[in-house]
Amino acid sequence: MLEEFFLILRGASWTVSITLLSLAIGLLFGFPIMLLRSSRILPLRVLAITVIALIRAIPPIVWIFIVFFGLGTGVINISPFAAALAGLGVIAAANMAEIYRGGLISIQRGQWEAAKALNLKPIWTWRDIILPQMLRVALPASATYAIGLLKDSAIASTIGVTDIAFQGARLTQETFEGLRIFAMVGLIYILLSLPIAWLSRKADFVLRAKVAR
Amino acid sequence: MSRLFDGFSWQDLVAWLPDLFAGFLISCQVAALSLMIGIPIGLICALGVQSLRLPIRAPLLIFVEIGRGAPAIVLLQFIYFGLPHSGLALTPYISAIAALTWSTAAYTSEIIRAGLDSVPAGQKEAVLALGLNRRDGLYYVLLPQGMRVSTPALLGFSILVFQSTSLCFTITLPELISRAYGIGSTTFLYFPALAVAGLFYVAVCLPASFLVSYLEHRSSAETSH
Amino acid sequence: MLAKVTDEMDPFLTKPQVEESEASRLSIVVEGGIGAPAFGRNTAFVKLEGVGKSFGSHTVLHDINLSVPAGDVLAIIGPSGSGKSTLLRCINFIERPDRGSVTVGGITVRSEQTDGARQIDLLRRQLGMVFQSFNLFPHMTVLRNVTLAQERVLRRSPAEAKDVAMQLLKRVGLADKADQYPSRCSGGQQQRIAIARALALDPKVMLFDEPTSSLDPELGLEVLAVMRELASSGMTMIVVTHEMGFAKNVSDHTLIMADGRSIEYGPSKEVILNPQTERARKFLGAVSDR
Numbered sequence: 001m002l003e004e005f006f007l008i009l010r011g012a013s014w015t016v017s018i019t020l021l022s023l024a025i026g027l028l029f030g031f032p033i034m035l036l037r038s039s040r041i042l043p044l045r046v047l048a049i050t051v052i053a054l055i056r057a058i059p060p061i062v063w064i065f066i067v068f069f070g071l072g073t074g075v076i077n078i079s080p081f082a083a084a085l086a087g088l089g090v091i092a093a094a095n096m097a098e099i100y101r102g103g104l105i106s107i108q109r110g111q112w113e114a115a116k117a118l119n120l121k122p123i124w125t126w127r128d129i130i131l132p133q134m135l136r137v138a139l140p141a142s143a144t145y146a147i148g149l150l151k152d153s154a155i156a157s158t159i160g161v162t163d164i165a166f167q168g169a170r171l172t173q174e175t176f177e178g179l180r181i182f183a184m185v186g187l188i189y190i191l192l193s194l195p196i197a198w199l200s201r202k203a204d205f206v207l208r209a210k211v212a213r
Numbered sequence: 214m215s216r217l218f219d220g221f222s223w224q225d226l227v228a229w230l231p232d233l234f235a236g237f238l239i240s241c242q243v244a245a246l247s248l249m250i251g252i253p254i255g256l257i258c259a260l261g262v263q264s265l266r267l268p269i270r271a272p273l274l275i276f277v278e279i280g281r282g283a284p285a286i287v288l289l290q291f292i293y294f295g296l297p298h299s300g301l302a303l304t305p306y307i308s309a310i311a312a313l314t315w316s317t318a319a320y321t322s323e324i325i326r327a328g329l330d331s332v333p334a335g336q337k338e339a340v341l342a343l344g345l346n347r348r349d350g351l352y353y354v355l356l357p358q359g360m361r362v363s364t365p366a367l368l369g370f371s372i373l374v375f376q377s378t379s380l381c382f383t384i385t386l387p388e389l390i391s392r393a394y395g396i397g398s399t400t401f402l403y404f405p406a407l408a409v410a411g412l413f414y415v416a417v418c419l420p421a422s423f424l425v426s427y428l429e430h431r432s433s434a435e436t437s438h
Numbered sequence: 439m440l441a442k443v444t445d446e447m448d449p450f451l452t453k454p455q456v457e458e459s460e461a462s463r464l465s466i467v468v469e470g471g472i473g474a475p476a477f478g479r480n481t482a483f484v485k486l487e488g489v490g491k492s493f494g495s496h497t498v499l500h501d502i503n504l505s506v507p508a509g510d511v512l513a514i515i516g517p518s519g520s521g522k523s524t525l526l527r528c529i530n531f532i533e534r535p536d537r538g539s540v541t542v543g544g545i546t547v548r549s550e551q552t553d554g555a556r557q558i559d560l561l562r563r564q565l566g567m568v569f570q571s572f573n574l575f576p577h578m579t580v581l582r583n584v585t586l587a588q589e590r591v592l593r594r595s596p597a598e599a600k601d602v603a604m605q606l607l608k609r610v611g612l613a614d615k616a617d618q619y620p621s622r623c624s625g626g627q628q629q630r631i632a633i634a635r636a637l638a639l640d641p642k643v644m645l646f647d648e649p650t651s652s653l654d655p656e657l658g659l660e661v662l663a664v665m666r667e668l669a670s671s672g673m674t675m676i677v678v679t680h681e682m683g684f685a686k687n688v689s690d691h692t693l694i695m696a697d698g699r700s701i702e703y704g705p706s707k708e709v710i711l712n713p714q715t716e717r718a719r720k721f722l723g724a725v726s727d728r
Contacts, residue, residue, distance in 0.1 A: 057418035058411045059376035062390060066411065069397060070404035075216055151284035158286075158383055165287060169294070178295030186283035186291065193282060338532050339573035343587040343639065344562045353586055357577050 026092025
């Protein structure tokens, strides 16, 4: 049984890299999208709202299929790994935009007004006042989303990425011990989510001290 | 961009629709049944995990933690590919409903628990002072208020359940995506087929998500009068 | 000088006059009146013995002993944090005392009893409670608020429950609000409805936890009027309050608490106008200086 466990773990590097990289894409691109979403210019705002809603309305597996089979079989040659990253990354960006926005609107009006009264230039306002508070609020939701991404990464196995779910499925076909193997696979995903939850609690604790209300 | 639609015509679309629609119906059925069975079980779990008796609390906790912690696709494969090796072989349809019900029960138990916790403590005290027993207190006072709070989140989760029926493709359920993929593999018009399938999802999930936003907006407006 | 007791069985008579002896710790049972059961003399209807409560390392109640005769109106006053509310809530076990025992109408529950659910239930049946934050059920009409427990706990028929409810709502002056939702009622109205809801279960003792503290002075007056009427009809009442007027003029006895202990107890007028202890003097002085 231990041998099976380690066979399944061969997929761990793929799972972790897909999760971390799509999270990174989401964290990075989610910010400009959030800015568009909160823009004062109506057409930009409407565009952002529509795009975010569209991205989130379509299931992750469908996006990945569209990228891998839809684009991949005609337009460009794309590896399963890249296709999974593209699909999950785009979805992550849309979701992170909403999470950032949640953090942004939680900041009281007074903060903006105080900054203006102090004559702070916009960039300093953002850096020193808005961002710390926004991130503190967004952190728990981001951690929850990261755990969700970890689970969504299993979808990549359907287009051939040799991640944990893939290894589990293959092993089942070879050994016919489906019950035990899939139980182990599930357990591994749960175990992998624990450090994220722990880190998030730690970070929340630290940030709470820094951004006392 | 237009290269993606090479060889695709409106006649193709019309020819595909019956097939895609049949798949769409199966997706809807699986989602609806999973929600209808899963949410009541979620309610039982929400109440049961707070039980003081370990023989009740422990199995429910495990049920919820695995249902929430494991990817839905793994739950699906566990039930469809894994169980037969131990004697229980279920059809794709039943397996899909079983797995998504498990997932639904697990997630909604947390949502409902949060809703119940948000009911002001004074309500529970009034229930105690009046002498209402635990069941009546829940049924008449705490649950009506708690569920009202949980409704936007439950609706939001229902959207996700509908979306996750697409994962049932991997256990050979003939739902929407499997139809689109099938069309794609015979015509090589993957992009158009998947795009149309995507539009089906958009048609359901987009209005639903606006409804959720509206409900969330309204409930936060109510509490801040 | 022994206490003179009038022995009237007519429940709607105003409260019988009782003269207390010098030893203010003596409590004599008064029979007659809504709040009094057919009970033996010289027994307290509500008795707390050695009641203590701690939250973690913080002791909120130290060894409280209290006897409340049937038909008595007891006011509990004292500075914030003195444990008054906690004490009241220990009587109907909304807070579980860590030490001591509570007796109401012959039913005793000790703090050590872990399986006293049945006993606690019997205890609560005799007690009605009115909360500082009203705690009406917001998703039901006023009428339903008052009939629900009657039907579910006392097993009255819907018709009977409605009758009793309308009578009580009339008594507190809110019969016209029966089909409205609590959110459409003012704070004073909600509190009066809460009183009706508690009375609907025919309690022997009514507990009031700072009933007017959440109300404007004006709205508080309506509630105090209802409480005054209740007191004169003979109900046994234990009232935690900041309203000195009520304590002085309506209640029979007053208990002053500070730092989780009972500091003084006695006939209200004596305790409030002529406190014996330094601590009580300090508190009452602060109150009258406002």
